[in-house]
Amino acid sequence: MTRRDIGTDDPRVRVRPGKGTRPRTKKRPSFEDAIPGLVTAVDRGRFTLAIKGQTASVQAVKARALGRKGIIVGDRVGLEGDTSGTPDTLARIVTLQERTTVLRRSFDESETGTKEKLIVANATQMLIVVAAANPEPKTGMIDRAMVTALDAGVKPLLVITKTDLDAGEGLTREYEKLLPVYLLRREDYDATPSSTVPTGVPATTTTPPDPSPLVALKAALEDEVTVLLGHSGVGKSTLINALVPSAQRVTGQVNTVTGKGRHTSSSAVAFSYRGGWVIDTPGVRSFGLAHIDADGLLAGFTELATIAKDCPRGCTHREDAPDCLLDSHPECRARVASFRHLLAEIPKPY
Ligand SMILES: Nc1nc2c(ncn2[C@@H]2O[C@H](COP(=O)(O)OP(=O)(O)O)[C@@H](O)[C@H]2O)c(=O)[nH]1
Ligand SMILES: [Mg+2]
Ligand SMILES: [Zn+2]
Known part of the structure; x- marks a missing residue:
């Protein structure tokens, strides 16, 4: 590092370091020390979390770093701050782990169109x-x-x-x-759990019931x-x-x-x-499938998907589809009707 010219060799003269030598804070914190937790409940921006090996649950809010990312029950997150679970303490959720699964349902909002609601993660x-x-x-x-x-x-x-x-x-x-x-x-x-059966009760010798x-x-x-x-x-x-x-x-x-x-x-x-x-979960009133396409719907009717494999090429499997094999399995009639009823909710791909 070269010394700046300060106009004198007098060692008693000191200058404050220039702006250029200030540590930069551009690097985002890595949250390496964040404590892993699982979201057990969500209530208007307040999250309840469980931490492995800790009895007390933790209350937390979302840190700014997470931006607008939604956090739902089942999410695995990283926590900072007070994670003791002591009443009136609040931790911060700083990281969100990638979800292995997401359950969602769509519902109709007559003005804003179809919306999607995430139910639970992982x-x-x-x-x-x-x-x-x-x-x-x-x-x-x-x-x-x-x-x-x-x-x-x-x-x-x-x-x-x-x-x-x-x-x-x-x-x-x-x-x-x-x-x-x-x-x-x-x-x-x-039924009384077996661990709490009072002592002194004679043991039964008969074979246990199913x-x-x-x-x-x-x-x-x-x-x-x-x-x-x-x-x-x-x-x-x-x-x-x-x-x-x-x-x-x-x-x-x-x-x-x-x-x-x-x-x-x-x-x-x-x-x-x-x-x-x-x-x-609260009772679901509706269970819209707008986020699922026709193939996804058929995959959800596993036994029908097996039958439909041999349908004519390009078969839509809808009511009006010629030679659809779903029509030749009377034993599946109720499920075929249910499948086609749901298919009618899914927009045709053309
Ligand atoms: N007869 C009968 N009633 C039940 C049974 N299970 C729950 N209930 C009653 O059904 C009602 C609704 O139960 P709840 O657990 O609140 O349903 P949830 O809305 O699905 O959570 C309550 O009055 C329960 O007591 C059952 O096996 N037999
Ligand atoms: Mg309930
Ligand atoms: Zn078909």
């Missing part, structure tokens, strides 16, 4: 929840949810609740070939990130409470006038469960 499974009765199950909803899941690379599972009101056999028959089906019994929800569907479902949730989706009033929150008693989700009565449940929760919330996460 889910590995979707638990489609329907009630065997009250509210009546809608197969269209199940089909839509399956399409959404498969399009996002998320594994769909079907849970049928309220089997005390209706056995749910028809639904089971229709769907058990397509995805795992769990016919849950509410009496299993309150594990209940709830036990099988619990095993399927292990180490997975599972989002529960279904109409309001089908029993999602009741099931979450059975799985995670500390969740204390508010459950609502089904409105006897409209048959629709009241909306008792306003956004998704994640609960830690057996090495993974279960995510309760």
